[in-house]
Amino acid sequence: MKIVMIRFVKRLIAGLIMILVVASFTFLLVRLMPGDPVQAKYDQLLLNGLTPIQAMDEVRVMYGFIPHQPLWIQYVHYLSQILHLNLGQSISYEGTPVMRIILGAAPWTIILVLTGTIASFIVGVLAGVIAAIKRNSLAGSAITISGSVLHGIPLFVMALFLAYVLTTIYAILPFGAPYNAALTPGFNGPFLSSLARHALLPVFTYALSSYGGWLLTMKSSVISVLGDDFILASEVRGLKTSTRIGYIAHNAILPLFTILALSIGFMFGGSLFIEDIFDYPGLGNLLVNAINSRDYPLMSGAFLLITVAVIASNIITDFLYSVVDPRIRR
Amino acid sequence: MSAELKHKQATAPAVQVRGLNVVYATNQGDLPAVRQVDLDIEARKITGIIGESGSGKSTLVMAMMNAVGKPGQIVSGSVEVLGVGDMLSIDRERQRKARGKELGLVFQAAQNSLNPLRRIGHQVLDLGRSHDVKDLRDLLRKAKDLLTRLGMDADRVLASYQHELSGGMRQRVGIMFALILDAKIVILDEATTALDMLSQASVLEIVRELHKERGLTTILVTHDMGVVADMADRVVVMYGGEIVEEGPSEFVLSHPAHPYTQGLVRAIPRISGDIDRAVPLQGAPADLKTYLEPGCPFYQRCPVAMPKCQESRPTSLAVSQDRKVACFKVTDHD
Ligand SMILES: Nc1ncnc2c1ncn2[C@@H]1O[C@H](COP(=O)(O)OP(=O)(O)O)[C@@H](O)[C@H]1O
Ligand SMILES: [Mg+2]
Numbered sequence: 001m002k003i004v005m006i007r008f009v010k011r012l013i014a015g016l017i018m019i020l021v022v023a024s025f026t027f028l029l030v031r032l033m034p035g036d037p038v039q040a041k042y043d044q045l046l047l048n049g050l051t052p053i054q055a056m057d058e059v060r061v062m063y064g065f066i067p068h069q070p071l072w073i074q075y076v077h078y079l080s081q082i083l084h085l086n087l088g089q090s091i092s093y094e095g096t097p098v099m100r101i102i103l104g105a106a107p108w109t110i111i112l113v114l115t116g117t118i119a120s121f122i123v124g125v126l127a128g129v130i131a132a133i134k135r136n137s138l139a140g141s142a143i144t145i146s147g148s149v150l151h152g153i154p155l156f157v158m159a160l161f162l163a164y165v166l167t168t169i170y171a172i173l174p175f176g177a178p179y180n181a182a183l184t185p186g187f188n189g190p191f192l193s194s195l196a197r198h199a200l201l202p203v204f205t206y207a208l209s210s211y212g213g214w215l216l217t218m219k220s221s222v223i224s225v226l227g228d229d230f231i232l233a234s235e236v237r238g239l240k241t242s243t244r245i246g247y248i249a250h251n252a253i254l255p256l257f258t259i260l261a262l263s264i265g266f267m268f269g270g271s272l273f274i275e276d277i278f279d280y281p282g283l284g285n286l287l288v289n290a291i292n293s294r295d296y297p298l299m300s301g302a303f304l305l306i307t308v309a310v311i312a313s314n315i316i317t318d319f320l321y322s323v324v325d326p327r328i329r330r
Numbered sequence: 331m332s333a334e335l336k337h338k339q340a341t342a343p344a345v346q347v348r349g350l351n352v353v354y355a356t357n358q359g360d361l362p363a364v365r366q367v368d369l370d371i372e373a374r375k376i377t378g379i380i381g382e383s384g385s386g387k388s389t390l391v392m393a394m395m396n397a398v399g400k401p402g403q404i405v406s407g408s409v410e411v412l413g414v415g416d417m418l419s420i421d422r423e424r425q426r427k428a429r430g431k432e433l434g435l436v437f438q439a440a441q442n443s444l445n446p447l448r449r450i451g452h453q454v455l456d457l458g459r460s461h462d463v464k465d466l467r468d469l470l471r472k473a474k475d476l477l478t479r480l481g482m483d484a485d486r487v488l489a490s491y492q493h494e495l496s497g498g499m500r501q502r503v504g505i506m507f508a509l510i511l512d513a514k515i516v517i518l519d520e521a522t523t524a525l526d527m528l529s530q531a532s533v534l535e536i537v538r539e540l541h542k543e544r545g546l547t548t549i550l551v552t553h554d555m556g557v558v559a560d561m562a563d564r565v566v567v568m569y570g571g572e573i574v575e576e577g578p579s580e581f582v583l584s585h586p587a588h589p590y591t592q593g594l595v596r597a598i599p600r601i602s603g604d605i606d607r608a609v610p611l612q613g614a615p616a617d618l619k620t621y622l623e624p625g626c627p628f629y630q631r632c633p634v635a636m637p638k639c640q641e642s643r644p645t646s647l648a649v650s651q652d653r654k655v656a657c658f659k660v661t662d663h664d
Binding site: 237 | 392395397399426428429430431435439442443445446448457459460461491504507
């Protein structure tokens with residue numbers, strides 16, 4: 001257990017360094033952006049009739065740093081603001097703290113990524129086991145082909161196709177908006193079911209787009225474990241088929257956790273696409289809107305928070321991995 | 331009459347292999363790794379199976395358990411196991427039950443024979459449950475006894491994962507797994523190869539003790555003539571997938587009949603008694619090409635080959651009551 005903790009702490013430190021790097025990067029990005037948005041905002045406020053001091057205060061609140069100060073003082077100020085969880089104020093949502101906007105959007109993305117990933121992981125892994133064990137049969141080949149095809153279709157094509165079929169041709173599912181606006185949000189039946197119905201299409205698209213990857217990876221992992229000596233040994237010792245399948249599945253699924261950890265970044269990428277296409281109000285959508293409206297504080301805040309989320313989930317996955325694989329525990 | 335029947339049962343072979351053929355599908359064609367093997371394994375004896383690497387020993391013993399892995403396939407034959415039936419034709423569930431319980435095998439890669447993600451103790455329990463062992467605590471006790479006898483700290487081993495054990499320890503754990511269900515027929519395929527000379531000797535000594543105590547039928551697969559000389563009552567010599575000679579080990583070793591056996595014996599300093607006089611076998615072991623030739627598989631390397639040996643294959647014939655040789659030079663006396 002001690003080794004697991006040491007590993008965990010190491011990862012944590014590496015993660016914090018990474019976050020610092022990304023924070024510095026977003027700081028520089030906004031500062032070095034052509035046309036310097038901070039300076040531009042400052043000038044605009046002056047033109048609106050504010051005194052230089054008022055304008056400076058306004059800009060500082062908005063971006064979290066002060067123009068006309070040496071760069072490093074701005075940098076230190078910016079970092080201390082981040083430590084206080086203050087990401088400045090949004091430009092497009094006049095005066096709203098960036099943190100509040102992001103926290104409002106985050107749950108939608110988390111719902112999407114979490115349910116989509118869990119669903120595709122479970123179904124993909126089970127299908128992968130069957131595809132590997134029955135790889136010489138018709139059913140096995142059919143499953144493998146389903147995985148390859150779905151894996152090969154670009155996300156936006158799949159999203160548009162599903163949207164077209166399920167909201168236009170058959171009109172089974174609602175399109176856009178996270179829930180029916182006529183309902184009062186809260187813990188009541190109609191609202192929750194509306195919530196679920198609206199989430200179904202994005203989640204389903206998301207799950208379908210990652211199902212093929214899990215299936216194909218699990219299949220090849222199972223096939224490689226099937227060739228391991230200990231599987232032959234378990235047969236020679238007369239272990240029950242169910243026990244042997246348990247051995248195979250346990251050993252085959254481990255590499256997938258590594259891939260899970262590695263692909264969390266991509267998952268947010270995928271979510272960004274889907275939220276944009278389905279107009280679903282998550283972080284991805286927020287980021288796209290922020291970019292379109294040149295809302296730099298919101299942009300860098302969202303970017304930073306997505307980074308933190310990716311790094312945190314990486315650390316957690318890695319920690320879980322070292323719990324399930326005894327070989328790492330030495 | 332009944333006395334005669336009793337006598338017959340007592341001497342019935344523990345395993346009777348008939349007309350066994352196993353091929354591996356390779357990209358250069360089918361490789362007949364075991365060819366037309368007929369073999370009786372005598373009950374309660376130690377039988378050594380010897381031959382250079384690649385001669386088909388492992389394939390033969392795996393086929394005895396009907397556990398030849400892909401791309402191998404048992405093409406024909408039967409393996410009659412005493413008290414079980416023909417391993418190649420009884421239903422799968424009975425085959426599974428026989429594996430481990432009647433036939434214990436320590437196979438060649440025994441170092442990697444354990445599930446890396448489960449503690450050894452758990453794997454003992456998995457085995458017990460698979461074979462409907464009622465008293466699992468008793469099974470663990472047996473495991474401990476065996477591990478202790480094999481010179482290990484039993485409690486530590488049972489609580490360990492495979493990666494926490496050395497190669498030699500894993501191999502001993504493999505031996506424990508082959509013996510724990512009290513299988514009467516125990517097959518050790520190069521089971522001591524990964525051990526150093528000293529622990530090899532001590533493990534073999536334990537195998538010999540257990541063999542006596544439990545009245546086992548033991549099959550020792552090895553490429554070490556010395557091991558056969560020390561341990562085996564009978565010896566079976568394989569070359570190119572065939573049995574070229576078999577008989578009581580003392581006679582076969584002191585008066586090898588087949589030129590290949592003669593070569594093997596000469597190559598062992600412990601037997602010829604003098605390191606300077608140990609002569610390594612000339613030439614390369616049998617390969618796919620040798621397997622497919624019509625003549626004697628040993629023809630290319632044989633110091634006493636005749637023209638006939640290139641054309642046809644010698645069959646295994648009895649040269650005395652319990653000794654068989656497949657060589658024209660030996661069997662063509664008249
Ligand atoms: N999985 C396999 N695929 C193809 N050929 C194999 C395989 N296993 C063994 N063989 C071939 O079968 C022959 C006999 O092998 P084996 O039974 O392992 O011999 P031994 O145990 O005497 O060393 C060898 O020529 C070997 O190359
Ligand atoms: Mg072998």
